Structures are given as C-alpha cells and as structure tokens.
Amino acid sequence: MSLAENVTLRQPVVEFRNVTKRFGEVVAVDRNSLSVESGEFLSILGPSGCGKTTALRMMAGFDQPTSGKVYIRGEDVTGVPAFKRPVNMVFQHYALFPHLSVAGNVSYGLRQRRPKPSPAELQKAVGEALAMVRLEGYENRRSYELSGGQQQRVALARALINRPAVLLLDEPLAALDRKLRREMQIELQNLQRDVGITFLLVTHDQEEALSMSGRVCVMRDGRIVQTGSPRELYDRPVNRYVADFVGKSNFFAGPRPDTVVSIRPELVEIAANETALPTGLVVTLSVKVLNRIFLGEHTEYRVAHEKMGEFMVLSPRKSERGSGIFEIGDTAAAGWRPEAALVLAAN
Amino acid sequence: MTRRSSAVTALLLTPAGVFFFFLLILPLAVVVVYSFGERAEAGGYAPGFNFGNYLNLPARGKAFFNTLTLAPLGTAVTALFAYPMAYFLAVKVSPKYRVAMLVLVMAPFWTSQLLRYYAWMMILGSKGIPSWLAWLGFNDIQIINTPWAVLIGAIYGFMPLMVPPIYVSLEKLDKRLLEASADLGASPWASFVQVTLPLSLPGVATGSMLVFILLMGDYILPQFLGGGKVFFIGNALVDLFLQSRNWPFGAAVAMALVAIMFVTIFFYMRFVLGKSGTRRVALV
Numbered sequence: 112m113s114l115a116e117n118v119t120l121r122q123p124v125v126e127f128r129n130v131t132k133r134f135g136e137v138v139a140v141d142r143n144s145l146s147v148e149s150g151e152f153l154s155i156l157g158p159s160g161c162g163k164t165t166a167l168r169m170m171a172g173f174d175q176p177t178s179g180k181v182y183i184r185g186e187d188v189t190g191v192p193a194f195k196r197p198v199n200m201v202f203q204h205y206a207l208f209p210h211l212s213v214a215g216n217v218s219y220g221l222r223q224r225r226p227k228p229s230p231a232e233l234q235k236a237v238g239e240a241l242a243m244v245r246l247e248g249y250e251n252r253r254s255y256e257l258s259g260g261q262q263q264r265v266a267l268a269r270a271l272i273n274r275p276a277v278l279l280l281d282e283p284l285a286a287l288d289r290k291l292r293r294e295m296q297i298e299l300q301n302l303q304r305d306v307g308i309t310f311l312l313v314t315h316d317q318e319e320a321l322s323m324s325g326r327v328c329v330m331r332d333g334r335i336v337q338t339g340s341p342r343e344l345y346d347r348p349v350n351r352y353v354a355d356f357v358g359k360s361n362f363f364a365g366p367r368p369d370t371v372v373s374i375r376p377e378l379v380e381i382a383a384n385e386t387a388l389p390t391g392l393v394v395t396l397s398v399k400v401l402n403r404i405f406l407g408e409h410t411e412y413r414v415a416h417e418k419m420g421e422f423m424v425l426s427p428r429k430s431e432r433g434s435g436i437f438e439i440g441d442t443a444a445a446g447w448r449p450e451a452a453l454v455l456a457a458n
Numbered sequence: 459m460t461r462r463s464s465a466v467t468a469l470l471l472t473p474a475g476v477f478f479f480f481l482l483i484l485p486l487a488v489v490v491v492y493s494f495g496e497r498a499e500a501g502g503y504a505p506g507f508n509f510g511n512y513l514n515l516p517a518r519g520k521a522f523f524n525t526l527t528l529a530p531l532g533t534a535v536t537a538l539f540a541y542p543m544a545y546f547l548a549v550k551v552s553p554k555y556r557v558a559m560l561v562l563v564m565a566p567f568w569t570s571q572l573l574r575y576y577a578w579m580m581i582l583g584s585k586g587i588p589s590w591l592a593w594l595g596f597n598d599i600q601i602i603n604t605p606w607a608v609l610i611g612a613i614y615g616f617m618p619l620m621v622p623p624i625y626v627s628l629e630k631l632d633k634r635l636l637e638a639s640a641d642l643g644a645s646p647w648a649s650f651v652q653v654t655l656p657l658s659l660p661g662v663a664t665g666s667m668l669v670f671i672l673l674m675g676d677y678i679l680p681q682f683l684g685g686g687k688v689f690f691i692g693n694a695l696v697d698l699f700l701q702s703r704n705w706p707f708g709a710a711v712a713m714a715l716v717a718i719m720f721v722t723i724f725f726y727m728r729f730v731l732g733k734s735g736t737r738r739v740a741l742v
Contacts, residue, residue, distance in 0.1 A: 206634040223642060224643065
C-alpha cells in the first residue's frame with residue numbers, strides 16, 4: 112500500500128468535535144475532540160464516572176451531545192437516533208433478547224433492513240457470523256442456556272453481522288472471570304484483525320486497554336487527558352494522573368511545586384550494596400526493605416529512604432541470582448538511570 | 459433433602475393442603491356426584507347414576523353461548539384497553555407519580571361492586587347515554603340489557619385486574635434490550651413489536667386469565683347490565699339451584715363450566731408461553 116492510499120483510507124470513522132454532555136449540573140463529557148481512525152482498535156480508559164460510557168453512548172446515538180458535533184464516516188450525525196446509525200454495540204451485560212434463539216438474536220440487525228433478506232440469506236449470514244466467534248451449530252440455543260463467555264460471543268456476532276462502521280464495546284469483559292477474560296482479550300484482538308472493523312472499547316481496566324488496543328485514550332472528569340499508543344502512555348505520560356492510572360509508578364516531589372518526578376518501579380535497580388548495582392545510575396540510595404511481595408517472575412519490594420520516603424521496586428527474578436532475595440528489615444542499595452525519572456505535571 | 463427439611467416442607471404445605479382439600483376438592487367431588495343424580499320430588503338431590511343431566515345441557519345453550527362469546531371477547535377487549543394504560547404507567551409516567559396513578563387505577567375496585575354496576579345501569583339506561591344520543595338525533599338506541607352493556611361493564615369492572623400484571627411485566631422489562639434493539643436498527647415501533655410486546659405477553663396472559671376466569675363465572679354483571687336478557691352460566695346456575703331447585707342439573711352445568719375453563723386455560727397458556735419463549739411464568 113502506497114503512502115497516498117494510506118492517507119485517503121485513514122479518514123476518521125467516528126469523530127467528536129468539541130462534544131459536551133451535561134446531565135443537569137453534572138458535566139459528564141467536557142469539550143471532547145477525538146477521532147477514531149478506520150480499522151484501528153481504540154480504547155477509552157478511565158475510572159468509573161469519568162464520562163467514557165457517556166462518550167460511547169453518544170457515538171451509538173443513545174445520548175445526544177449538549178453541544179458539539181458527532182461525525183460518522185465524515186457525515187454529521189449529531190441528533191440522529193441510534194437506529195439510524197451505522198454503528199453497533201456490545202453491551203456490558205450483553206443485552207441478548209431472552210425470547211429469541213441465538214439465530215434470532217444474531218439475525219436481528221439484518222432483519223430490520225428493508226428489503227428484508229430472504230430466510231436463506233439470513234441463515235447463511237448467521238452461520239458465518241457464528242463461525243467467526245466459534246459458535247457453529249448454536250443457532251437454536253436460547254441465551255439462558257449459554258455460559259457467560261458464549262453469551263459474549265453471541266453479542267459480538269449479533270453486532271458484527273451488520274458490518275458496522277465501528278463496533279462499540281462497553282466494558283465487554285467485565286462480567287467474565289479472570290481466566291476467560293484473558294482468553295477473550297486475545298480473541299477480540301484476533302477478531303478485530305480478521306474482520307478489519309474498527310473497534311472502540313470502553314474500559315476501566317488499564318491492563319485490558321493496554322494489552323488489546325493500538326491506541327488508548329485516557330479520560331478523567333469528562334476530559335481527554337492523553338491519547339496515544341499503550342507504549343507512549345506508559346513511557347511518556349503527560350501527567351501524574353496518566354502515569355498513575357497506566358501502570359504503577361513511584362512519585363517524588365518535583366523541581367517545582369506543580370510537578371512530580373515519576374519513576375516506574377521496574378526501572379529501579381536494587382542490590383545488596385552500591386558496588387553491586389549496575390553502572391550508569393545517577394541516583395543511588397541506601398534503603399531499608401519494609402515489605403516484600405512475591406509475584407512469580409518479579410518480586411515487589413516496598414523500601415524506605417530516609418529523605419525520599421517510601422517507594423516500590425520491582426525486581427526481576429533474574430537479578431535475584433546476583434543479589435539474592437532481601438528480607439524485611441534488610442538494608443540495600445537502590446538506584447536508577449537518568450532517563451527513568453520523568454518530570455510530570457502534578458495533575 | 460434431609461428429613462428435617464422435608465418435615466418443614468410438609469408443615470408449610472399443610473394449611474394450603476387442608477384448605478384446598480376441604481374447600482375445593484371435597485365440594486367439587488360433591489358436585490360431581492350430584493351431577494349424576496336426579497332431582498328429588500320437592501327439589502334438591504336424589505341419588506342416582508345417569509348421564510341425563512349432561513345430555514340435557516343444550517337446554518341451557520343460550521347461557522353457554524353468551525358466556526363463551528362474551529367472556530373471551532370481554533377479556534380480549536379489556537386487555538386491549540389495559541395494555542396502553544399499563545404501558546403509559548410503566549414507561550411514560552415518571553416514577554414519582556407511578557404509585558399514585560396505579561392507586562387511581564385500582565381505586566374503583568375498592569368500592570362496592572353492586573354500587574358501581576348500579577351506577578352503570580343509570581349511565582347506560584334510557585335516561586343516560588341513550589338520552590344524550592337522542593338529543594343528537596339518534597333515537598331509540600338501546601344499550602342496557604344488550605351484550606354491549608355487558609361488554610362495557612366487563613371492561614370497566616375488570617380493568618383494575620388486567621392493568622397490574624401487564625404493568626409489572628413492562629416495568630421489569632430490561633430497558634437495555636430496547637437500546638440493543640435500536641442499536642441494531644429497529645425503529646421505536648419495530649422495537650415495540652419485536653421486543654416489548656413479546657416480553658410483556660406473560661403479563662397479558664396472567665391478566666387475561668384472572669379476568670377470563672372471573673368473567674366466565676360472573677353472575678352479577680350480566681344480572682345488572684344484561685337485565686335477564688343477556689344471561690351467563692352463572693345466572694343459569696342461580697336459577698337452577700335457587701329457583702327450580704334442580705340441583706343435579708345445576709351440578710352438571712357447573713361441571714361443564716369447570717371443564718370448559720380447564721381446557722381453555724390449558725390451550726391458552728400453552729399458546730402464550732410458546733410465543734413468549736420465557737421459561738417459567740407465574741400462572742396467576
């Protein structure tokens with residue numbers, strides 16, 4: 112694909128232009144501008160109440176913005192109701208129709224079209240959609256006969272069968288247990304690559320957002336704080352909020368009152384004494400081990416320095432061969448490279 | 459199940475069991491026995507065993523006909539009137555006023571039935587609506603003592619029984635299902651037809667059963683608004699037991715009514731439950 116082609120294809124599928132949504136006095140979404148590129152997997156990440164679900168509902172058409180404009184495939188759809196929008200949603204608790212079979216659920220979107228597709232066409236499309244989510248032969252089951260993971264797949268098939276401009280996923284994995292969630296994360300990613308449909312996922316789970324999406328948009332109090340690839344957010348957070356929400360971090364007083372210094376725990380080296388530390392560290396500190404948590408491939412230490420206070424160190428198993436495991440109460444040396452310390456806005 | 463919990467179960471079931479046995483099964487058995495007997499000389503029951511009473515049922519054909527047309531029709535029309543009202547209460551009215559509105563729907567039910575039917579006798583009688591119609595130029599319109607009067611009375615009288623079950627089924631309907639339907643491209647009307655209506659059918663079925671059963675056995679409504687011209691099986695029973703004192707024939711008519719109700723309800727529930735696709739629905 113040439114660069115020129117690439118540019119024309121990358122027209123935003125969904126675009127928010129200065130969108131605000133108020134519920135009475137509460138500003139749920141505050142002057143958001145966001146564009147979702149065709150074919151990408153974008154996550155909106157934020158704690159509950161940050162406005163991410165409201166943003167999603169405005170894309171779907173369930174809520175309309177108080178001000179600002181929503182575009183889908185370059186067309187202004189502000190004020191257009193949900194049933195006239197070419198987007199589909201996977202609901203948090205799936206919202207499968209209990210009175211319809213799996214086939215009835217999956218074919219629902221196609222059956223709303225005029226002219227109505229023939230029964231043979233519907234049957235074929237349903238079969239293909241179910242194959243896509245690995246539920247071949249489940250046509251005549253009822254939703255209450257399915258496990259949580261299977262219901263999730265039906266909800267995906269029901270949305271994807273319509274080939275939406277963008278698939279909206281509202282915390283789709285929240286109701287699944289941990290192991291299943293992990294499997295579905297991988298499956299969603301594969302599915303997105305296979306069907307080539309734009310996915311927009313809303314979640315409060317940073318691990319989910321980072322592991323699945325190409326781009327993540329971090330929201331707070333109705334505002335978009337930062338948008339970027341998971342790596343960008345992790346390595347170059349714009350402020351303390353992002354650094355704290357995306358991964359774990361240690362924060363120390365910054366050079367100015369409105370700044371903090373952020374250091375990821377895995378970038379802190381720990382050894383028995385200063386000479387055992389790797390070379391090239393700018394800061395080396397003598398610390399006392401307060402607590403130790405065994406995490407399998409890592410050991411997490413909580414250590415204290417008399418001036419800098421307490422902070423976390425994530426020490427890989429490998430380095431333990433050299434320095435051994437520290438016991439609570441041990442004295443050790445900790446330090447980091449200059450690039451590990453980021454000066455960030457305090458909020 | 460442990461012995462202890464089965465003992466508790468037995469204990470819990472005893473009051474209902476005793477109640478049903480002595481007040482339902484036993485009386486019903488008496489009626490069955492009577493229905494094969496003969497009328498005593500001075501009226502009442504004389505022992506016997508023959509099917510004569512059942513073969514004689516066509517003698518009350520008119521009562522059966524009226525009951526079997528007006529009861530289903532009255533039920534259906536009441537459901538048609540009650541559904542929009544229940545929908546309005548469950549969906550459109552703000553939760554703040556919902557309870558108050560439901561109370562208003564139920565309010566007529568708390569006043570004497572006789573009083574209310576007397577009022578309707580006045581409204582539908584010659585000095586009521588027909589006199590207004592005459593004023594508008596429509597002369598000689600008879601409403602009271604016609605099937606129409608009975609139908610109007612049925613709608614009025616049984617609405618408070620029909621609205622709540624439908625209201626409940628609409629109220630508990632998951633609103634996210636309607637969002638899902640809209641999301642998949644269904645217009646509000648299409649969503650109503652494809653989601654709301656089928657999922658509220660169990661409520662309609664429950665309400666219909668309540669109304670249908672009471673209407674089938676009703677006696678006061680046809681007595682007041684049918685004026686002896688439009689009479690139900692209930693009126694025939696009163697007549698047979700209290701006037702002509704032909705208890706065995708009355709028992710046969712009563713048994714026929716019970717049998718018809720059972721069969722109708724059986725098929726109706728099967729149909730509705732099949733349509734709604736819900737696993738379990740409280741019958742009444």
